[in-house]
Amino acid sequence: MMLKPHFLAIAAACLLLGAPLAGPARAAPPGDACTACHPDLSKTLPQKHKAVRGNGMASCTPCHATGQSGEAETNGFSTRLHLTHVPPAVKGDCAACHRIVPGKSFGLIGQPFSWGAPKPADLKLLKEEFASWANSDFTDHLHAKASVDCAGCHGKGLPTSDSTVENDRCLACHGPIEKLAGKTRNVEFPKRNPHSSHLGDDIACTTCHHAHAASVVYCADCHRLWKMSIPGAAK
Structure with missing residues (x-):
């Protein structure tokens, strides 16, 4: 069965194939989650990635979903970004890419949307379950390897201590x-x-x-x- 702990896209289109974006080039907004660490995203794209206009998260989302729909489906964009931005691959935590205000919002730096208002205890649980999803021997990591992020199982909202999957x-x-x-x-x-x-x-x-x-x-x-x-x- 699929318990496809809800991890919506961190940021950066750096690792998946995608189609070229139409329209004028767009500059990354101030404080963009990607460009804070990757000033020029074009240098991080795979060799076979098609040309991308602009820089920052806004250049990725027209082609790649960030999990906001909450559908029960795979999301290679979100999954691969999360798996390549967690220890031991890199140092840091969720706040490197996510805009977190405990009890008020949980979104992406430079983006207006929020996936919920987790309390400090919820954030602690999210970090623990995310670490399990990324590295454990359990069902969550089996789903990670199949490109299923947290939203694939938990839907739009962030999971809490009493969350379950029907x-x-x-x-x-x-x-x-x-x-x-x-x-x-x-x-x-x-x-x-x-x-x-x-x-x-x-x-x-x-x-x-x-x-x-x-x-x-x-x-x-x-x-x-x-x-x-x-x-x-x-x-």
Whole structure:
């Protein structure tokens, strides 16, 4: 299942292929999240990247989405930028690119939009879960490697301590449930199918699939002799 911890684009078009932008060249606004560290973004683009007019975040977003739609989908732009702007790749934290006012806003430097108003405790949680998404052995990092950022699972708003992901969100990418059950069908033991069990469709995907912690095989709580594995389990 897909728990596709909500990380919307940091900044810079430096790492993905894109189409040339139409219209006049645009200068980066004062305090642009990208140009504070990359004065000339053209020098950071991959060799095969097509020509980009202008400089700064405004030169990227006409082609690359920043996750504001909150759709259950992959976002290679956001994912790759985040993965290349976290330790140990670079030194720094979220504030290097994000405009953060605790309890009021969480956006990008030089951009007007905000994804929420996280309190200090929420920001601490975001940093912890983002670190897990970027580097762990859990389901969150499996999604990161598949170009799924936080918005892919959590939608538009920033996740909080009581956030969860409903089955419909998971099945938007991994479903329908009949198709998923077909993938996990056990030919030798047909009844040992975690996605077609006696518990029906009401059991939450997150009962087994934990995004920011080790996933578990819930079936094994009762069926202790069954040998079943799950992605994102503890190693």
